Amino acid sequence: MTAGAEPTSPSAAELERRLERCRIACEALGRHLEAVHLGDPALVEHLLAALLADGHVLLEGAPGLGKTRLLKALAGALDLEFRRVQGTPDLLPGDLTGSELLEEDDGRRSFRFEPGPVFTQVLLFDEINRATPRTQSALLEAMEERQVSVGLQAHVLPEPFFVVATQNPIELEGTYPLPEAQLDRFLFLLRVEVPDEEVVAALLRGEARDPETLEAPLLDADGLAEARRLAADLPVAEPLLETLARLTLASHPHSETALPEVVESVAWGVSPRGAQAALRGARGLALVRGRAHVAPEDLADATRAAFRHRLVLDYEARSSGRDGDAIVSALLRRFPLH
Secondary structure, eight states: TTTTTOOOOOHHHHHHHHHOOOHHHHHHHHHHHHHHHHTTTHHHHHHHHHHHHOEEEEEOTTHHHHHHHHHHHHHHHHHEEEEEEEOOTTHHHHHEEEEEEEEEEEEEEEEEEEEEETTTSSEETTTTTSHHHHHHHHHHHHHHEEEEEEETTEEEEEOEEEEEEEEOOSOOTTTTOHHHHHHTTSSEEEEEOOHHHHHHHHHHHHHHHOOGGSSSSSSSSHHHHHHHHHHHTTOHHHHHHHHHHHHHHHHSSSSSSOHHHHHHOOOOOOOOHHHHHHHHHHHHHHHHTOOOSSSSSHHHHHHHHHHHTOOEEHHHHHHTTOOHHHHHHHHHSSSSOO
């Protein structure tokens, strides 16, 4: 290439080869995770899609459903560093991000930064709603800016940086619900369902794969970076974008197109950033599913996972036990993605 020349775009054949390599890697990764975490292929699919979309995930589910095991398997399959933090009321921000330590050497005093567990590539924050709001907010900068500021210094986090936080939806005593600003940092809210009888029997028979048996990573850091670039460039048809825009505006109770379900239950609808999250997640889902473009079902599935935690319900709706899923379903029926 001559000096000053513009880099050439990959040919259609080269792009097809890249997509095929990525499809094969994602398929192998999905099979491995489904063998480790039995009975919930949709959870595995959406988790991989969020990773490819460079987003973070909030997992909602009771203890004992294999969330930590699944994340360890994902990190191992990608040869990424994994760390786990347990949310407790006495967990301080510095316990998560790290702190400056005063050291003395030959009579000179200086501060040395000691990184906390957030300095990893795959972070599992277990029971995040048991941590205080102050500690929860310490994760905001890390998730959004991919850095941690301590004192006057900003410390860059490793790349890739993928946060999965869990919360128990049943036990509310001693918890601190995540504020809207924190929820908005998560690309998807995914629910980990209790397995059926067949899956429990398979677990008791020891049929779940041991993550440690994987001899080599299925996708390395360079392969993940390439997959993320491919996902970000997947085309989306203009009618899908227009429908997503209408659907987003209709989630606000004061919109002219608001549904009765929205007017009755929603205090504040989904922001444009939430619509962007749905689009990013749809591109990730499309790539995981082996497509070279975003299909309507990719965008519909991503919209459910991206919108459910961004709808702010009013007090009456929350006290009656309603959640965002029914409202998102109503919006998708009114504005079908096709």
